[in-house]
Amino acid sequence: xxxxxxxxxxxxxxxxxxxxxxxxxxxxxxxxxxxxxxxxxxxxxxxxxxxxxxxxxxxxxxxxxxxxxxxxxxxxxxxxxxxxxxxxxxxxxxxxxxxxxxxxxxxxxxxxxxxxxxxxxxxxxxxxxxxxxxxxxxxxxxxxxxxxxxxxxxxxxxxxxxxxxxxxxxxxxxxxxxxxxxxxxxxxxxxxxxxxxxxxxxxxxxxxxxxxxxxxxxxxxxxxxxxxxxxxxxxxxxxxxxxxxxxxxxxxxxxxxxxxxxxxxxxxxxxxxxxxxxxxxxxxxxxxxxxxxxxxxxxxxxxxxxxxxxxxxxxxxxxxxxxxxxxxxxxxxxxxxx
Amino acid sequence: xxxxxxxxxxxxxxxxxxxxxxxxxxxxxxxxxxxxxxxxxxxxxxxxxxxxxxxxxxxxxxxxxxxxxxxxxxxxxxxxxxxxxxxxxxxxxxxxxxxxxxxxxxxxxxxxxxxxxxxxxxxxxxxxxxxxxxxxxxxxxxxxxxxxxxxxxxxxxxxxxxxxxxxxxxxxxxxxxxxxxxxxxxxxxxxxxxxxxxxxxxxxxxxxxxxxxxxxxxxxxxxxxxxxxxxxxxxxxxxxxxxxxxxxxxxxxxxxxxxxxxxxxxxxxxxxxxxxxxxxxxxx
Ligand SMILES: Nc1ncnc2c1ncn2[C@@H]1O[C@H](COP(=O)(O)OP(=O)(O)O)[C@@H](O)[C@H]1O
Ligand SMILES: [Mg+2]
Numbered sequence: 001x002x003x004x005x006x007x008x009x010x011x012x013x014x015x016x017x018x019x020x021x022x023x024x025x026x027x028x029x030x031x032x033x034x035x036x037x038x039x040x041x042x043x044x045x046x047x048x049x050x051x052x053x054x055x056x057x058x059x060x061x062x063x064x065x066x067x068x069x070x071x072x073x074x075x076x077x078x079x080x081x082x083x084x085x086x087x088x089x090x091x092x093x094x095x096x097x098x099x100x101x102x103x104x105x106x107x108x109x110x111x112x113x114x115x116x117x118x119x120x121x122x123x124x125x126x127x128x129x130x131x132x133x134x135x136x137x138x139x140x141x142x143x144x145x146x147x148x149x150x151x152x153x154x155x156x157x158x159x160x161x162x163x164x165x166x167x168x169x170x171x172x173x174x175x176x177x178x179x180x181x182x183x184x185x186x187x188x189x190x191x192x193x194x195x196x197x198x199x200x201x202x203x204x205x206x207x208x209x210x211x212x213x214x215x216x217x218x219x220x221x222x223x224x225x226x227x228x229x230x231x232x233x234x235x236x237x238x239x240x241x242x243x244x245x246x247x248x249x250x251x252x253x254x255x256x257x258x259x260x261x262x263x264x265x266x267x268x269x270x271x272x273x274x275x276x277x278x279x280x281x282x283x284x285x286x287x288x289x290x291x292x293x294x295x296x297x298x299x300x301x302x303x304x305x306x307x308x309x310x311x312x313x314x315x316x317x318x319x320x321x322x323x324x325x326x327x328x329x330x331x332x333x334x335x336x337x338x
Numbered sequence: 339x340x341x342x343x344x345x346x347x348x349x350x351x352x353x354x355x356x357x358x359x360x361x362x363x364x365x366x367x368x369x370x371x372x373x374x375x376x377x378x379x380x381x382x383x384x385x386x387x388x389x390x391x392x393x394x395x396x397x398x399x400x401x402x403x404x405x406x407x408x409x410x411x412x413x414x415x416x417x418x419x420x421x422x423x424x425x426x427x428x429x430x431x432x433x434x435x436x437x438x439x440x441x442x443x444x445x446x447x448x449x450x451x452x453x454x455x456x457x458x459x460x461x462x463x464x465x466x467x468x469x470x471x472x473x474x475x476x477x478x479x480x481x482x483x484x485x486x487x488x489x490x491x492x493x494x495x496x497x498x499x500x501x502x503x504x505x506x507x508x509x510x511x512x513x514x515x516x517x518x519x520x521x522x523x524x525x526x527x528x529x530x531x532x533x534x535x536x537x538x539x540x541x542x543x544x545x546x547x548x549x550x551x552x553x554x555x556x557x558x559x560x561x562x563x564x565x566x567x568x569x570x571x572x573x574x575x576x577x578x579x580x581x582x583x584x585x586x587x588x589x590x591x592x593x594x595x596x597x598x599x600x601x602x603x604x605x606x607x608x609x610x611x612x613x614x615x616x617x618x619x620x621x622x
Contacts, residue, residue, distance in 0.1 A: 015614065061614070064439045068612045090441040101432035103354065105361045117350040118440040120342065162436070 003078070005170050005203035006040035006063065010072035013058050013227075032058040034227045035072070040220075043200050045192070047218030048207040049317065051333045055227040056207035057096070060174050063205070064094045077169050090119065092170045095163035098178035100155040104148025108139060108158050111147050112165055119166040129165040136191050137161055138184075153180055160188060164195055171195075173206045177213060189217055209329065211317040223321060225332060230324045235317060242315040242323060245270060246287040250300075251309035255281050258303040266299060268292025273328045281305075286323065347443040351450025355423070359454035376411060376462040377469055383407050383535065384474060399537075401476050402572040405562045406534040408466045412459050413528055413554060416496055418521045419455025420448050420503025424510045428619065435617040445603055448507050449500050456496060467565075478565050487581055488564035491588065495557035498592040501599030508606030512615055528554050537573040546575065553591035556584050 013033040033055045040046040048056045061067035063074050065085035073080055079087040102111050109130060116126035134140045137157045147155055156179065163171055173192070177185040196202050208214050214221050215235045222232040231238060254276065263283070264272045271286040285296060300307060321329050362368035387395075387403055394400065427434040437447060470476035506521045513520075528534070531545070532554035538546050549555050559576050562569045563584075571577065576584065610616050 061617070066435055066438055066611065066616050067614045068608075086441070089439060092439065094436070094439045099432060101436065103358070103431050103433065106354075106357060110357075114350060114354060115436065115440065117346060117353075118437065118442050120346055120441075166440075 005042045007075040011036040012071035014070045047214040047221040049214040050224035051329045054224045093168040094172040096174035097176045100152045102147040109143045133161040170203045238320045239315045248285045250283045253306040266295045347446040348450040351447040352453045355451040355454035398572040403535045410534045415455045415459030416499040417503040419452030421506035423451040484564040491560040501596045504599040504603045508603040511610045556588040
């Protein structure tokens with residue numbers, strides 16, 4: 001058997017949703033993960049890409065021993081996460097973005113030191129790592145600030161540092177750049193890359209719903225939607241699947257009631273997605289061949305839709321998602337919340 | 339490896355608990371909280387006692403009640419000290435999941451978090467007893483007290499209370515809302531049934547067995563006896579037992595409760611993982 005840092009076999013998780021006190025009888029089951037089988041090799045930077053509610057956090061919670069799976073099993077560093085959590089925990093760490101945890105009455109440095117102590121990092125070494133990562137992420141001047149006095153973004157930076165200072169074999173980052181500004185996100189991505197490059201035994205699993213981030217950062221990406229893994233490959237290979245397709249983006253005036261399906265029905269049109277905002281429409285087409293564009297433009301002009309801009313572009317992971325799911329990731333999130 | 343995980347969890351949590359407990363930006367508030375409050379509540383009890391007994395402060399029942407009430411402060415302090423951090427870490431600091439992900443022994447962590455409450459509780463106990471001796475003629479003679487009985491009893495009792503705290507921590511872990519009342523309810527029950535301020539003999543006979551099953555009953559009795567020997571007469575039900583017998587019962591019950599506490603916590607811990615409660619916040 002090959003030495004995988006992470007491995008899941010038919011992993012599934014069902015949440016039981018209880019009604020409130022009055023409606024105790026009403027129970028629903030929500031399938032958050034279904035039959036997820038993944039293998040991540042040591043040294044990989046592996047990305048889970050999917051819209052909100054896809055099940056990314058649930059998968060991370062299971063792999064970090066916080067949540068029991070309802071079926072299948074997960075292995076981290078060769079240990080079963082449900083059966084041997086005490087073997088898994090010293091070898092991992094986890095950070096979730098978009099939340100501000102921490103002991104507000106402790107300073108940044110104290111917060112980080114305290115967590116390093118849970119992992120048995122000698123104090124001197126812990127402070128060395130803390131100071132070095134605080135510098136990397138641009139938080140040195142706040143080292144002695146109580147964490148309650150930090151903005152949410154700065155607290156998130158502190159938490160990201162917390163993930164690295166314990167030097168885990170496998171590091172889990174759940175939407176690490178969520179809510180961070182462009183510069184901070186770039187710093188975080190750089191730290192992630194450098195951390196992995198520094199030691200071949202390290203592995204990192206990251207979730208994101210930013211397509212570009214997954215594309216830029218990850219060695220391999222699993223596209224996940226509604227609890228299921230739809231595809232898993234390098235970003236290049238994923239995009240290559242669409243290479244024979246032609247991608248166009250049209251900016252137009254409002255569609256005047258013309259249904260998107262009328263465009264999708266046209267010969268040679270594989271998929272179309274629409275985003276409408278006041279006074280403008282943006283339609284993305286996936287065409288089997290370039291000649292199909294003529295039919296599209298004809299249909300639009302005969303419905304009195306003005307074409308303002310037309311661009312052809314290289315496939316992105318966004319297009320891969322549309323190809324797999326039939327909707328854009330953003331649309332998928334809106335459907336989810338209905 | 340396992341041993342050092344235990345020690346690390348306990349010591350780091352003790353450090354954290356102390357940072358939180360001593361984080362009084364206002365020393366005046368700290369003084370009010372840890373000195374005035376316990377003395378005031380003792381004073382209320384003294385006044386009530388005075389009215390009901392028409393001033394029989396020389397009766398052994400008075401030191402019985404006074405000391406019982408004082409040491410009872412440990413019950414709330416240690417039990418909630420151990421269990422409260424589950425709520426605090428999960429809901430307030432949002433760190434519980436990160437502590438769980440770390441190689442931490444959670445029961446040891448929780449016990450460590452309780453230490454600081456034990457220390458502040460001890461300060462309150464000391465001050466309240468001193469006030470009783472100085473102003474209310476509580477017949478405590480430092481040179482005659484049985485310290486060899488007192489300190490081991492105190493230690494065993496605190497371990498026992500911490501183990502009860504673990505049970506409450508487990509319950510808290512699997513409940514969503516602020517079920518802080520679980521601790522209050524247990525503390526209230528113990529107050530009535532373990533002879534804290536009145537002997538079990540006052541209770542109807544059919545309720546007495548409840549009190550006799552509570553380790554706190556023997557603990558409080560031993561603490562009182564070790565400090566003020568004569569007070570034993572106030573409690574006919576236990577008067578027949580020697581100090582050593584009472585200590586044996588306390589020790590046996592503490593071992594039993596430790597077993598129950600650790601296993602109950604393990605059970606709830608497992609349930610919490612199944613239900614996804616470890617990072618659950620009530621605004622979910
Ligand atoms: N504790 C929970 N109880 C019930 N449903 C949950 C719970 N946590 C997550 N879910 C649901 O499970 C699905 C997957 O959620 P999650 O794993 O958080 O997705 P993601 O991280 O990809 O946004 C969502 O539909 C979410 O509402
Ligand atoms: Mg998520």
